[in-house]
Amino acid sequence: xxxxxNGTEHEVDVEPEMPLLWVLRDELNIKGPKYGCGIAQCGACxxxxxxxxxxxxxxxVGDLEGGVTTIExxxxxxxxxxVQAAWVAHQVAQCGYCQSGQIMQAAALLDLNPExxxxxxxxxxxxNLCRCGTYPRIRAAIHDxxxxxxxx
Amino acid sequence: MSRAxxxxxxxxxxxxxxxxxxxxxxVYMAKKPIPNPLLDDLKDGEAAITPFVKIDAEGITLITPxxxxxxxxxxxxAYLIAEELDIDPATAMITPGMPGQAYYNASVLSEGVPFxxxxxxxxxxxxxxxxxxxxxxxxxxxxxxxxxxxxxxxRMRLAGATARETLKEAAAxxxxxxxxxxxxxxxxxxxxxxxxxxxxxxxxxxxxIDPVTDVTLRPASAWRYLGKPDxxxxxxxxxxxxxxxxxxxxxxxxxxxxxxxxxxAVGTAGAxxxxxxxxxxxxxxxxxPVSNGVGVIANNTWRAFQAAEALEIxxxxxxxxxxxxxxxxxxxxxxxxxxxxxxxxxNEGDVDAALEAGEVIEARYRIPYLAHxxxxxxNAVVRVLDAQVEIWTGTQIPLFIRDRAAxxxxxxxxxxxxxxxxxxxxxxxxxxxxxxxxxVELALAVPGRHLKLTWSREEDMSHDYPxxxxxxxxxxxxxxxxxxxxxxxxSQSAMAPEWFGRLSGMSLPGPDAxxxxxxxxxxxxxxDYRVTGYRAPSMVPVSSWRSVGASGNxxxxxxxxxxxxxxxxxxxxxxxIRLCLHxxxxxxxxxxxxxxxxxxxxxxxxxGRGVGFCMSFGVPCAQxxxxxxxxxxxxxDQVYVAVDVGEVLDPTNLEAQVFGGVIFGLGHAxxxxxxxxxxxxxxxxxxxxxxxxxxxxxxIEVRALSNGSRIRGVGEPGVPPAAPALANxxxxxxxxxxxxxxLNKHIDFV
Numbered sequence: 029x030x031x032x033x034n035g036t037e038h039e040v041d042v043e044p045e046m047p048l049l050w051v052l053r054d055e056l057n058i059k060g061p062k063y064g065c066g067i068a069q070c071g072a073c074x075x076x077x078x079x080x081x082x083x084x085x086x087x088x089v090g091d092l093e094g095g096v097t098t099i100e101x102x103x104x105x106x107x108x109x110x111v112q113a114a115w116v117a118h119q120v121a122q123c124g125y126c127q128s129g130q131i132m133q134a135a136a137l138l139d140l141n142p143e144x145x146x147x148x149x150x151x152x153x154x155x156n157l158c159r160c161g162t163y164p165r166i167r168a169a170i171h172d173x174x175x176x177x178x179x180x
Numbered sequence: 181m182s183r184a185x186x187x188x189x190x191x192x193x194x195x196x197x198x199x200x201x202x203x204x205x206x207v208y209m210a211k212k213p214i215p216n217p218l219l220d221d222l223k224d225g226e227a228a229i230t231p232f233v234k235i236d237a238e239g240i241t242l243i244t245p246x247x248x249x250x251x252x253x254x255x256x257x258a259y260l261i262a263e264e265l266d267i268d269p270a271t272a273m274i275t276p277g278m279p280g281q282a283y284y285n286a287s288v289l290s291e292g293v294p295f296x297x298x299x300x301x302x303x304x305x306x307x308x309x310x311x312x313x314x315x316x317x318x319x320x321x322x323x324x325x326x327x328x329x330x331x332x333x334x335r336m337r338l339a340g341a342t343a344r345e346t347l348k349e350a351a352a353x354x355x356x357x358x359x360x361x362x363x364x365x366x367x368x369x370x371x372x373x374x375x376x377x378x379x380x381x382x383x384x385x386x387x388x389i390d391p392v393t394d395v396t397l398r399p400a401s402a403w404r405y406l407g408k409p410d411x412x413x414x415x416x417x418x419x420x421x422x423x424x425x426x427x428x429x430x431x432x433x434x435x436x437x438x439x440x441x442x443x444x445a446v447g448t449a450g451a452x453x454x455x456x457x458x459x460x461x462x463x464x465x466x467x468x469p470v471s472n473g474v475g476v477i478a479n480n481t482w483r484a485f486q487a488a489e490a491l492e493i494x495x496x497x498x499x500x501x502x503x504x505x506x507x508x509x510x511x512x513x514x515x516x517x518x519x520x521x522x523x524x525x526x527n528e529g530d531v532d533a534a535l536e537a538g539e540v541i542e543a544r545y546r547i548p549y550l551a552h553x554x555x556x557x558x559n560a561v562v563r564v565l566d567a568q569v570e571i572w573t574g575t576q577i578p579l580f581i582r583d584r585a586a587x588x589x590x591x592x593x594x595x596x597x598x599x600x601x602x603x604x605x606x607x608x609x610x611x612x613x614x615x616x617x618x619x620v621e622l623a624l625a626v627p628g629r630h631l632k633l634t635w636s637r638e639e640d641m642s643h644d645y646p647x648x649x650x651x652x653x654x655x656x657x658x659x660x661x662x663x664x665x666x667x668x669x670x671s672q673s674a675m676a677p678e679w680f681g682r683l684s685g686m687s688l689p690g691p692d693a694x695x696x697x698x699x700x701x702x703x704x705x706x707x708d709y710r711v712t713g714y715r716a717p718s719m720v721p722v723s724s725w726r727s728v729g730a731s732g733n734x735x736x737x738x739x740x741x742x743x744x745x746x747x748x749x750x751x752x753x754x755x756x757i758r759l760c761l762h763x764x765x766x767x768x769x770x771x772x773x774x775x776x777x778x779x780x781x782x783x784x785x786x787x788g789r790g791v792g793f794c795m796s797f798g799v800p801c802a803q804x805x806x807x808x809x810x811x812x813x814x815x816x817d818q819v820y821v822a823v824d825v826g827e828v829l830d831p832t833n834l835e836a837q838v839f840g841g842v843i844f845g846l847g848h849a850x851x852x853x854x855x856x857x858x859x860x861x862x863x864x865x866x867x868x869x870x871x872x873x874x875x876x877x878x879x880i881e882v883r884a885l886s887n888g889s890r891i892r893g894v895g896e897p898g899v900p901p902a903a904p905a906l907a908n909x910x911x912x913x914x915x916x917x918x919x920x921x922x923l924n925k926h927i928d929f930v
Contacts, residue, residue, distance in 0.1 A: 042480075043462060050482035054437060059429040060422025062604070063481070064555050065637045069866040072555055099422030108421070115420040119412065119832050122840055123250025124419030125426060125555040125604025150875035157866055159555050159605050160250045161843030163877035165836070 031092055033058060034101030044090020048082075049073045051089045052098060060099035060128045064157070071156030074129035076102075081136035099128040102135055110180070111135045114173035122160035130156045134170050143174055231280065232261055232339035235347075235383040240265075240367065241273040245283035245321060246328040247576050248415065249554070249606035250840075251895040252833040253328045255413045259405045259830070260332055264340030264398065266364040267379070269405075269414060276600040279578035283321040285331050296701035297798035298762040323576040324611060324724065326797040326893030329829060333891050337397050345392035350385040351377050359392075406829045413833065415602065427574040427601040428559045432630035435561070436465065439484040439634055440618050442473030443495045444642045444860035446721050450496030458487040467491070468625055470618045477622060481634050488636070495859075500719040502859040504649075507719050508546060511651045514716035515671035522674075522715040523691035526700040529708035534665040535655055541747050543654045543740055547732045547921045548853035549861070550647040550725055553869060556604025557640040558615035561632045562623035564589060569596045569620065574603030576610045580683045584613060588620045607844070608724040611679065612645050638864040645679070646854050646861075647725030648672045650695070650732050654740035657708075658748035663759060665708035668740060670696055670733065674715050675722050682721070691715075698730025698796055698900055699737035703762035711737075720856065726844060727796055727899040734794035734900025735849075735907070735921065742790070742908045743917065752908065753778050753791050753804075764824040764887040765800035769793060771822035771883050776804040781912035786810075787817075788912025792905025798890060799897035800824050803842065805878075805905040809913050813928030816846060816878040816906065821898065826891040828884050834894050838882045841898020847872030849903035851924045876930065 030039050033056060040055045047066075052058040052075070061084050064072035068083040075084045078094035103109030108116065111134050121127045130153070137144060137152045144152070149170050158166070234241040244257035254274060262269040277283070344364050351369040352359040354377075361372050368376040405411060418424040443451060453474050455467045463483035467476050474491055478484040501507050514520035560573035562585075569589045575581055578598045586593040603610060619633035635643070650672035657665035674692040681687055695713035725731055745755045753773050760766040772778070772791065781788055786809040793802045806818040821838050828834055851870050854861040863869045903921060910927060911917050918926045 046480075046482055050480060054480045054482070057431050059425070059431070062426075062555070063428065063557070063634070065866050066485075067637075067865055067867065070555065103421065105417050105421050105423060112420045116412075116416050119416060119836065121413070121416055121419035122252070122836060123555065123603060123605040124415070124424055125250075127419055128422045131420065154873040154875040157555070157871070157873065159553060159607070159844070159871065161840035161847075161872070161877075162836070163843060163872070163874045164839050164880055166874065167877075 029089065031089065032095040034097055035095070040089075042089060045088045047085050048075070048087045048089050048092060048096065049084040052084060052096070058098055058100060062125055062128055064126065069157070070126065070129075071133060072126045072129040074132040074156065076132060076136060079136065079139060081133050099132055102132065109135060110176045111138065111169070111173045114169040114176065118165045118169040118172065120162050120165040120169050122162055126156060126158045130158065130166060134166070134173070138170070138174055138177060142178055144170065231283065232336055233265065233343040235343075235379055235386070237380050237383060239273060239380060240267060240271070241275060242269065243277035244274055245276055245280075246285075246332065247276060247323040247574065247578075247600050247603060247610075249323070249574070249576070249603040249610060251328070251837060252413055252830065253323065254415055254602070256329060256830055256833070257332055257336055258414055259411065260336035261340040263403055263405050264337045265344050267367045271367065274414065279321055279582050279598050279600075285322050285327055296703065297795060298703040298765065298800075321579045322611075324608070325728070326799070326896045329893045330891055333829075334397070338395065341395040341397060342391050342393055345395050346386050346389065347379050347382050349389055349392050350382045353389070354382075354385060400827065407827070407831070409831050411830050411832055424602055426556055426604050427561070427572060428556055428604070428634060430561045430572045430601070430632060432561070435630040435632055436477050436626060437479060437481045437484050437632050437634065438475055438477045438619070438622050439481070439488045439636060439639070440470055440473050440475045441488050441491060441493060441639065442470070442614075442618070442643055445495060445498045446643055446645065448472060448496055448498040452494040454492035457492070458490040461487045461490065466625060468622070470621045473618075475618060475622045475633075477626065477631065481632075484634075485636050497859055500717065502856065504548070504856045507649060507856060508651065510719060511546075511649065511671045511716045514714045515651055515653055516669055517714065520671065520714040520716065522695055522713040523693070524710065524712045525693075525696065526709060526711040528706070528710070529665070531665060531667045531708045531710040534657055534708035535667060538657065541656050541658070541744060543743055543919055545652040545654070545736050545739060545919045547650055547735060548855070549649045549720060549722070550848055550852055551641045551644045551854055551861070551863070551869060552607040552609035552646075552725055553641055553644070553866070554603070554605025554607055554609055557635045557637055558609070559632060559634040560616045560619040561630055562616075562619040563630045564620070564623045564627050567591055567595055570599070571596065571616060571620070572599045572601055573616055574601045574606070574610055575613065575616070576606060577613065577683065581613050581616050584617060585620045588617060589624060607726040608728070609644060611724055613683070614643065637866070641864045641869065642861050645721050645723035647731055648675050648722040652736040654736070654743070656740065656744045658744055661748050661750050663706055663741070663744045663748055663750075663755060666706045666741065666744065667708075667710045668699055668736060669712045669714060670699065670736060671714040671716050672732075673718050673722055675724070675729075678718060678721055679723050694729035696733060697728060698733030698794055701795065702737055703765045703795055703800065704741075704756075704759040705761040706759060726841075727896040730794055730796035730896075730900040734792075734796065735903040738792050738794060738901065738904035739907055739919065742904065742911070746911075752781055756791065756793060762795075762800065764885065765793070765795055767885055767887050768800045768802040768822040768824055771885060772802045772804045772820045775820040775822065775881060775883060776806070778804060781908075786913055788909050788914070790905045790908025790910070790912050792901035792903070792908060794897070794900035794904075796897045796900050798888070798892045799894065800888075801897045801901050803901045803905040805902075805909040807906070807909040807913050810930055812930045814910055814913070815930040816876065819878050819880045819905075821880065822883045822885060823894060823897060824885040824888040825894050826886060826888040828886065831884065834884055835882045837894045838898040839880050841896065842880055842902050843872050843877060845899040845902025846906055849906055849921055849923055850876075850929050851922050853922050
């Protein structure tokens with residue numbers, strides 16, 4: 029089976045019902061997307077499929093249609109995406125485990141809605157659980173990233 | 181024996197077993213120099229100047245032995261060393277290092293002394309200092325109790341200063357000038373003529389001389405990093421780019437992936453297993469027993485999970501009640517029962533006489549078991565070689581893990597290497613090691629191979645050692661608009677002895693302070709004032725949960741105080757301030773009053789505010805919470821928080837920790853419980869254990885005060901006041917007094 033992740037094509041030999049998350053993590057060694065719940069309740073596994081935020085723990089790889097972008101493909105430590113830069117500027121992360129998913133969700137939000145209101149942020153980001161309680165800074169960082177992106 | 185020693189032996193609480201066993205020779209033994217674990221495997225040309233700094237030609241390594249579970253320990257430890265060493269910590273390697281006796285935690289036991297933290301007289305302070313002796317003696321290298329900063333504040337700066345002065349001494353000998361004529365800057369010694377010699381270039385010579393230990397720490401006014409706003413966390417970039425490597429991300433050539441299913445009645449042995457459906461599944465290599473359960477070894481985590489789910493298992497039942505109903509009945513039975521009496525650390529005035537006649541106000545409370553449920557489920561990578569065991573895992577207790585793994589594998593503790601990795605949260609979950617024991621057992625079956633054990637979320641939540649459930653009863657009296665008598669009794673299974681016994685195999689005699697920590701030790705002056713702990717039998721095995729005893733006792737003490745103040749017809753904030761006898765605590769109460777524009781508990785029709793206060797880990801923390809009753813339920817609008825941790829070393833992270841503590845406290849108070857049926861919790865994933873989501877997160881404003889004496893940690897103290905402040909606010913807005921957590925059993929939230 030073939031799939032494209034962060035612009036690179038990969039061939040994997042797995043059963044089609046294996047969730048994309050485990051193909052990424054255990055077969056392709058792409059560790060940015062995290063396992064948190066396995067039932068789309070926490071959002072730590074969020075990736076983009078053709079630009080849309082998707083819970084990779086619930087997407088059987090056999091049903092995948094489109095290119096996958098993970099946090100590694102969004103930006104790098106040397107070349108941060110605007111959302112990542114805002115996350116660093118606001119010192120959002122504590123344990124950091126959910127933040128790959130938070131950042132991917134926020135990037136997809138700003139892609140569709142460049143100037144989200146607090147209510148729109150609440151609606152889109154509430155599927156991403158953070159047990160450390162970084163929510164106040166997540167809100168602030170999204171507004172900041174939205175502004176930077178609109179100026180760019 | 182010293183006076184402190186005699187006092188300590190008569191006392192109880194978490195350190196007492198250590199003292200009872202070792203105090204006679206403990207002081208002597210603990211004063212012997214601690215072996216420097218960095219010297220064990222130093223290569224030629226490397227200098228390990230103190231156990232916290234290692235330098236070779238390649239660079240500088242800072243050892244930060246307190247584990248980072250999200251609270252920022254990694255960064256602050258590096259900044260403490262760098263402040264005196266004169267380096268930019270971003271240029272250094274930073275690693276937790278190998279577990280070692282030198283990394284004992286001197287502060288973690290100091291909360292166990294029978295003096296409230298606001299008391300700082302000679303005996304209390306002597307005894308707190310004395311608690312570092314058993315910590316050293318028993319090599320308790322542990323992360324917990326909000327102790328990283330208080331423990332490391334002097335020690336890690338001294339390590340940096342010792343390293344700096346020793347490097348200067350090496351330079352002085354090389355060029356033949358006095359050490360006093362040299363200075364240091366940015367990783368180099370600067371000679372009087374301005375020439376600079378890099379520390380890395382001096383490593384080999386520094387290794388040949390005795391460390392310079394007569395060093396003086398710089399005053400706060402000279403700090404470059406500590407106390408500064410916008411101090412960046414050194415792990416932030418990695419955590420925002422998916423490049424931080426947590427335990428679960430470890431990858432090795434040809435690694436096996438495993439999972440387990442163990443008896444949900446945690447610690448209970450015996451099961452009947454039918455593995456026939458799982459055995460032929462793709463990728464499954466081995467199915468074999470582990471302690472209290474079954475392990476599956478496969479070539480992919482998901483395949484291991486699938487096979488584990490296909491196992492048919494009949495579990496044995498333990499002999500304690502299997503339902504929450506039965507558990508709470510047992511807790512209620514012990515409450516007030518003389519045979520279950522455990523301790524009474526507060527007994528002022530004459531409570532019995534005060535409550536004999538007149539109107540007595542009574543209330544009963546209860547709180548549920550709570551899972552820690554960090555985002556990263558428990559996992560460990562283990563490889564067993566001929567005479568060596570290697571372990572990669574995120575843990576707060578590396579030395580306990582080393583010793584237990586040695587026992588399981590039948591090797592010497594020195595043959596076990598424990599590599600401590602960054603953790604995707606803990607909240608106390610990683611003070612346990614069942615998953616590591618299971619991983620070692622499985623790895624022994626595949627010698628030479630790396631094996632990664634991962635718990636499914638369901639396994640993680642149903643095999644947590646949760647925060648204890650407990651019940652409490654308050655009785656009190658008011659007169660002339662004042663609180664006059666306060667009598668609180670709390671019943672809980674003993675937490676600290678269970679935990680210490682599991683880890684060390686040793687028993688912890690004497691009472692268990694955690695039953696009343698957070699209620700007996702509050703800085704209030706009530707004429708007749710008593711707090712009593714009752715020990716219920718052991719049931720579901722329990723452990724520490726962010727803020728430990730104060731997580732429940734903060735709710736009990738402050739909720740009941742609020743009820744009495746209401747009965748007295750007094751203002752909730754003003755009466756707390758009047759009763760408060762500790763200056764820093766009074767100041768945080770006054771601060772939240774000012775921040776919130778407090779003018780009484782009522783804001784408007786259907787809107788109210790509540791105050792909550794708890795002093796935990798020596799930190800007074802006050803919160804005012806404003807709520808609105810809406811058609812969809814209670815909405816939490818705004819939280820004002822004031823804390824006093826003494827000197828603030830990292831204001832940005834302090835705010836983050838308080839945000840987190842408040843949200844953790846509120847989320848669990850709103851909607852989290854582990855409910856038991858058939859000895860297993862019904863809540864095994866986040867859909868049934870939500871906590872707070874972003875749309876529910878209120879505005880939070882934090883103010884840090886510095887009127888306290890000793891420097892303190894802030895990872896936990898934000899948690900305890902949140903639940904009572906919320907319940908008190910709901911009372912103010914609706915007139916409904918809720919005495920049971922989670923609150924959503926009685927009222928809806930937006």
